[in-house]
Amino acid sequence: MSAIVKNLSELKKQISNEVTLIAVSKTHPVEKIKEAYAFGQRHFGENKVQELTAKQPQLPADINWHLIGHLQTNKVKYIAPFVSLIHSVDSFKLLQEINKQAQKCNRIINCLLQIYIADEETKFGLSFEEATLLLKSEELKQLTNIRVVGLMGMATNTDDDEQIRKEFKTLKRYYDQAVKIYPSLTILSMGMSSDYMLAIEEGSTMIRVGSKIFGERDYTH
Numbered sequence: 644m645s646a647i648v649k650n651l652s653e654l655k656k657q658i659s660n661e662v663t664l665i666a667v668s669k670t671h672p673v674e675k676i677k678e679a680y681a682f683g684q685r686h687f688g689e690n691k692v693q694e695l696t697a698k699q700p701q702l703p704a705d706i707n708w709h710l711i712g713h714l715q716t717n718k719v720k721y722i723a724p725f726v727s728l729i730h731s732v733d734s735f736k737l738l739q740e741i742n743k744q745a746q747k748c749n750r751i752i753n754c755l756l757q758i759y760i761a762d763e764e765t766k767f768g769l770s771f772e773e774a775t776l777l778l779k780s781e782e783l784k785q786l787t788n789i790r791v792v793g794l795m796g797m798a799t800n801t802d803d804d805e806q807i808r809k810e811f812k813t814l815k816r817y818y819d820q821a822v823k824i825y826p827s828l829t830i831l832s833m834g835m836s837s838d839y840m841l842a843i844e845e846g847s848t849m850i851r852v853g854s855k856i857f858g859e860r861d862y863t864h
């Protein structure tokens with residue numbers, strides 16, 4: 644059994660069927676993605692548009708591709724024809740552009756609002772107040788080719804489990820509020836290799852796991 648298949652089957656045993664596992668394949672070659680695919684994995688995540696559009700045509704068409712990294716408006720057009728879920732929507736302007744490109748492809752594109760929960764300057768995302776304003780806005784209702792189906796958050800990169808748990812708890816509490824004003828929210832995307840068990844305990848429905856499946860990433864070449 645390959646390491647990837649072993650890692651995947653161990654992960655699958657740990658998590659319930661209600662939690663969707665996104666295999667984050669960024670920096671890893673298509674051969675590795677094929678190994679995971681052969682084991683039955685169908686959800687894959689990439690954080691860069693260029694890498695995603697390079698890999699997608701080389702792989703089976705029934706893969707659900709998740710864009711999990713920061714997305715610039717001028718790059719939406721490249722992924723609009725095939726992307727399954729965009730996790731990183733952090734502005735109304737970006738939603739408008741996704742809507743426009745989805746319309747051109749005659750598609751409805753599912754999106755998550757990325758919420759800023761970490762104690763780090765470097766992470767992207769909307770504040771709770773900004774997300775609420777967006778979800779309540781009349782303008783959002785005009786965008787008929789996108790569907791906001793949930794929220795995504797990244798915890799602080801720290802060893803302090805209690806801080807991570809606190810951040811996930813805060814996002815889950817906000818999610819429960821947000822569902823009341825916007826009932827089509829059904830997905831809460833939180834948790835990565837280092838913190839997915841904490842995230843699930845705190846109510847995550849979708850985890851994004853990379854290194855725990857594919858091994859450490861090599862950024863040197």
Ligand SMILES: *Cc1c(COP(=O)(O)O)cnc(C)c1O
Pocket residue numbers: 667669690711712797834835836837851852853854855
């Ligand atoms: C890379 C990445 C992940 C996966 O990280 P691992 O620590 O390798 O599991 C999850 N979410 C986002 C947004 C990422 O960019």
